[in-house]
Amino acid sequence: MELLFYVAAAIALLSTALVVTSPNPVHALLYLVLSLLAVATTFFTLGAPFAGVLQVIVYAGAILVLFVFVVMMLNLGRRTTEQERIWLSPVAAAGPAILATVLLFMLGRVIMPDTTLTAAGLKTITAKDVGIILYGPYLLAVELASMLLLAGLVAAYHLGKSEQ
């Protein structure tokens, strides 16, 4: 489990660096997906499966797909289709694919039936524990976070509205 943690953390760091340095947005997004998955894996190894699952569903699943769609939709027309074909060439996907394979291999090694599983963190936090904390002592933080989301929404609405 500890080895998996370090490998996943290294992949997260490497792919995040590649997100920042990639000159074109689609490549950067592919690395970003990988970076988020690697971070989710570190959450699993630390004994926070709920946070890991949320990371995969919310970030890698929903938000990133949205990003990819926005990037694709901003580029309309035949010339950009050509551009996209070049962007999405197998070579471009090779880097993320290799790193993802390493991650998968490490995951597979851990869930082999003959290994004993102990979290690298101090204890395992289940979804129930998270819920009890969020709706007990941290209730005010949840409410304030909802106000923060409202602030973001109003700000985005005002800035994104087109001038007639």
Next chain:
Amino acid sequence: MTAQQLTALLPFFVISATIVAVMLAISVRRHHRLTAFLSVVGLNLTLLSLLPTWLAGTGPVQVTPLMVVDGLASFYMALVLVATLGVMTLCHAYFEGYRSDREEIYLLILLGALGGLTLACANHAATLLIGLELLSLPMVAGVAYATSDRRAVEGGAKYLVLSAGASATLLFGLALIYAATGALDLKALAAILVNANLGQPLVLAGAAMVLAGLAFKLSIVPFHQWTPDVYEAAPAPVTAYLATVVKAGVLAAALRLFHAAGAPPSPLVVKALTILALASMIVGSLLALRQDNLKRLLAYSSIAHFGFLLIVLVAPGSRSLETAGVYMATYLITSLGVFGVIALVSSPAGERDREKLSEYQGLFWQRPYVVSIFTAMMLSLAGIPLTAGFIGKFAAIAVGVESDLWLLVSGIVLGSAIGIYYYLRVISALFVPMPGYERVSESMSWAQSAGGVMLLLSMLLMLAMGVYPEPLFLLARP
């Protein structure tokens, strides 16, 4: 929760209800004056709802691990709310002539005020971070409010990226300290900062990052570069918000982190704070000298002022906590006045605010009343006796002398001496005789006169603080 805790949280309930009411009112019908009226009424009710806890005087009320409502919290909540009220009045005067949608700004400012209240009561890293974000995120849209103006959008983008960077730094710092010690409670964090030593690299790195994040929001050198650009790009009332509400909220949080333990922070932290304070005083004052843009000049002046104010984080004891409150109150009322005048002479919103110093040449002969207020406020910023600014500076220097912080005290003296030059430069420009001037009768629409009344009140309050500061010291006593 007990009844006492619910009473302590009353301001939060009232302002949240106001936010929802204003939002619904806007969605039903866009009406500028109605929106402004609802917001101001809500804020006044929030201010009133501070009273039950304050009058009960039961000492600190801990509400869940996240918040504590004590004397410090009540005082800074009142400061945040009063400043927000002032900003609202200015908004009403300023945006009356604005051509596009005007109502959202009230919603954004109310949300920001909720962030300020959260910071004032924050007792936990989570509330600290959420409060900080709630205080600054709405103002990204506030700075870029005039979306058709390239300069405003650029300023908004700058503020968004840099302020997100600062928040990330703060979060990283808190995470490092948490990793080393497992503490998230601000009281525990303050105690850790007192005992920080060279044997705890994680804690020291974390403390540095937390300090950097807070220093960014207070625009302390070397984290100040965004300040002049954003102040210049933002509409004048939003600039007033950034200079008052944001600073008051963040200062309250900084006091809890660096001051609440009752003992001086560790020598390493003190050294860092001293360097930051000196750099802000000197760099802020020197850069203000050569500004021809009034908003940029005031931005540098605020950098210098917060350099002066940092002395309270270095000096331990309740005297310096009281001084922080007094200084913040005097600075707040003064900047509200200064930016208020800029907002009033700039409105109705034209292409850009009246901000070039050359546009203020001889303004006294055209608009004597407003300019008289402006002059008084400038003198207060310079710290001339009988104004509030003098009391603030006096208290800061007194604390410095008491704690033998001679380096910082001499920095304040030097910074104030330089300051007098550039404040007087602005004042002398206002009174340049204009041959063949024509006195413009001040346009006195309802909104303008409400703004004018607010300015007059703030000037009277400023003078009252300067002449009879005793009540202010009593209020600020923790």
